[in-house]
Amino acid sequence: MKTTIIISSISFLLLFPFVSIAQHKYEREYRMKSEMIPQSAKRFIDSISTDLKVKWYKEIGLNDVSFEAKFKHKNKQFSVEFDTLGILQDVEFVIKKCEIAPKVYNKIKGKLDSLYQKWKFQKIQMNYTGSNNNLITSIKKNKPTDRIKFSYEIVLKGKALGNTHLYEITFNDQGEMQNIQQIVQDKADHLEY
Amino acid sequence: MSLLLVLASETVYAQMQTRVGILPIVNYNYKINKNWDINFRLESRHFVFENNISENSNFKYEYSLSDISALVGRKTGLNSKFVLGFLTRIEPDAVSYRTIQQFIFQTKIESFRVAHRIATDQTFSSNEATEFRLRYRVSAEIPLSGQKLDVKEFYFKFNTEVLNSIQDNVYDLEFRIVPNIGYVINEQHKIELGLDNRFESFINNQTRLISWITINWFL
Numbered sequence: 001m002k003t004t005i006i007i008s009s010i011s012f013l014l015l016f017p018f019v020s021i022a023q024h025k026y027e028r029e030y031r032m033k034s035e036m037i038p039q040s041a042k043r044f045i046d047s048i049s050t051d052l053k054v055k056w057y058k059e060i061g062l063n064d065v066s067f068e069a070k071f072k073h074k075n076k077q078f079s080v081e082f083d084t085l086g087i088l089q090d091v092e093f094v095i096k097k098c099e100i101a102p103k104v105y106n107k108i109k110g111k112l113d114s115l116y117q118k119w120k121f122q123k124i125q126m127n128y129t130g131s132n133n134n135l136i137t138s139i140k141k142n143k144p145t146d147r148i149k150f151s152y153e154i155v156l157k158g159k160a161l162g163n164t165h166l167y168e169i170t171f172n173d174q175g176e177m178q179n180i181q182q183i184v185q186d187k188a189d190h191l192e193y
Numbered sequence: 194m195s196l197l198l199v200l201a202s203e204t205v206y207a208q209m210q211t212r213v214g215i216l217p218i219v220n221y222n223y224k225i226n227k228n229w230d231i232n233f234r235l236e237s238r239h240f241v242f243e244n245n246i247s248e249n250s251n252f253k254y255e256y257s258l259s260d261i262s263a264l265v266g267r268k269t270g271l272n273s274k275f276v277l278g279f280l281t282r283i284e285p286d287a288v289s290y291r292t293i294q295q296f297i298f299q300t301k302i303e304s305f306r307v308a309h310r311i312a313t314d315q316t317f318s319s320n321e322a323t324e325f326r327l328r329y330r331v332s333a334e335i336p337l338s339g340q341k342l343d344v345k346e347f348y349f350k351f352n353t354e355v356l357n358s359i360q361d362n363v364y365d366l367e368f369r370i371v372p373n374i375g376y377v378i379n380e381q382h383k384i385e386l387g388l389d390n391r392f393e394s395f396i397n398n399q400t401r402l403i404s405w406i407t408i409n410w411f412l
Contacts, residue, residue: 028343028345029340030339030343030346031339057339057340163227185271187380188299188308190375190409191306191307191308191332191350192274192276192308193220193222193232193234
């Protein structure tokens, strides 16, 4: 019986050889201690509020490395990205759909209706770019100042031609679509089987 | 937490019939196209320890069985699939067969993914009545570095499952609690080390525990 099992095991492995990986996409992120973060990045976060509970992450992409601060402020989940020198890249925070101006929302809705048979928001983020001082004022006031450039980054479930996928779509402050990409979902074999 | 688990296990081991074994598993997953995938699984069970209430506990090797199964999954939505499959169980003195039906769906809570599995199966053998089971399993994956699981990172996976069975008009209930530590070797391979605790025969009040030390290789 033991021999049968060993033979079965070997046959099993031989029948289904390893599938080679076509292209290795190198992307990682992991938690960092705040001592490892550039001072200028920490100063920016402290200038929003000194009471924030900040989690720092390092993100390593194929071509760049960045630091990201995640925290909750005024009941909103923020994500602030810096480069390795601590220079601010952008500020993002999660909003509800009712926080989008009705005129802009209608324009976004019209575009999504034209792209998908069915769609549903998964996450809406507002993205701010601008000078540090303007960004801090906007975050504190919970409203973008005139000199802030903002856009909406939307993750949604969309059904087109009978197939449902996750998409990340960027709309500018007027509700015009700027960018769209399909999100490749991570493998979940080890959770399913 | 670990101390609590150890203390709890010691209490459990002292009070009920317990068996401990080793359970190596190989899981091969192949994506046929965007909607269909297939899973081949091979597992083999080996008892190494037994603790009877009336007798002394002892270390004793005993081969138990081997399972070979094939499951075919069809996506039914963005995060859900329906699965049909067949399993062959080879024991030293018998062979049995199982048909399997599953519905699996995934959700995400903050930075960890959760998969729910509702399944039914029917086990046929020549010397026993057919056994019918209805089971529900929930599995959660928690990355141990960062918010998302990446290559060359460890993760914690926790499965818990309740199984209802009926055989020869006798109903029984089983619970499984399975903590695992996993490692993503590369985009194709993962390895998990876990402790698959199965609390069997709850209804008859003769609960016994079988703990499998699992080594699960996903490729």
